[in-house]
Amino acid sequence: xxxxxxxxxxxxxxxxxxxxxxxxxxxxxxxxxxxxxxxxxxxxxxxxxxxxxxxxxxxxxxxxxxxxxxxxxxxxxxxxxxxxxxxxxxxxxxxxxxxxxxxxxxxxxxxxxxx
Amino acid sequence: xxxxxxxxxxxxxxxxxxxxxxxxxxxxxxxxxxxxxxxxxxxxxxxxxxxxxxxxxxxxxxxxxxxxxxxxxxxxxxxxxxxxxxxxxxxxxxxxxxxxxxxxxxxxx
Numbered sequence: 001x002x003x004x005x006x007x008x009x010x011x012x013x014x015x016x017x018x019x020x021x022x023x024x025x026x027x028x029x030x031x032x033x034x035x036x037x038x039x040x041x042x043x044x045x046x047x048x049x050x051x052x053x054x055x056x057x058x059x060x061x062x063x064x065x066x067x068x069x070x071x072x073x074x075x076x077x078x079x080x081x082x083x084x085x086x087x088x089x090x091x092x093x094x095x096x097x098x099x100x101x102x103x104x105x106x107x108x109x110x111x112x113x114x115x
Numbered sequence: 116x117x118x119x120x121x122x123x124x125x126x127x128x129x130x131x132x133x134x135x136x137x138x139x140x141x142x143x144x145x146x147x148x149x150x151x152x153x154x155x156x157x158x159x160x161x162x163x164x165x166x167x168x169x170x171x172x173x174x175x176x177x178x179x180x181x182x183x184x185x186x187x188x189x190x191x192x193x194x195x196x197x198x199x200x201x202x203x204x205x206x207x208x209x210x211x212x213x214x215x216x217x218x219x220x221x222x223x224x
Contacts, residue, residue, distance in 0.1 A: 004158075035214070042202070043159070043214035091158050103149055104212060106158030 004107035006092050012113045021077045021110045025094030030072045035091045082114045119203045124219040133190040135218050137203030140184040146207045150188045152199040193222045
């Protein structure tokens, strides 16, 4: 597609439920990133996929968070047993490998609200 | 990756130049300086990047000091639509990009 697509755009869930967020990167972009942004705060790195390499999971805040990527396409971020502190906008970005051009292209994010 | 330091917030009058500073004193030779901005409720948007030479595009200019320890993003004629959070990032070969808190620029009429 022309841009990075994220779904759903908004998600309201009850505390303790699991949620799955989806990211469709730009075709040909082998690198894919997930960030979390709490209200009024900056972007917090979560995880990074690059081709077939092992993902960099160093930013995942707890074992309730996990992410997968199918080849060089769709990625899903799963949050198990959601807590109110998980409420945030979850942003996905993609880029070409070793891209020294325009860097990352971000999606519009998924706004997660845990009630 | 080198860390960056930016002012928390800045104001600018509409039509005037906005100069946003960034310190990156621990930058290494192969790290580029990138600038992004985030307008309310949207994902971050690429603005410009550079290695050591000054750069200009249709959105902004990037001035990097000779020692590369700091840089300035210049919006030559700020408009109300330029109100956003501006992020300065240094990025190396690992293709990873870590965002700080950025500078909240408010353009006032």
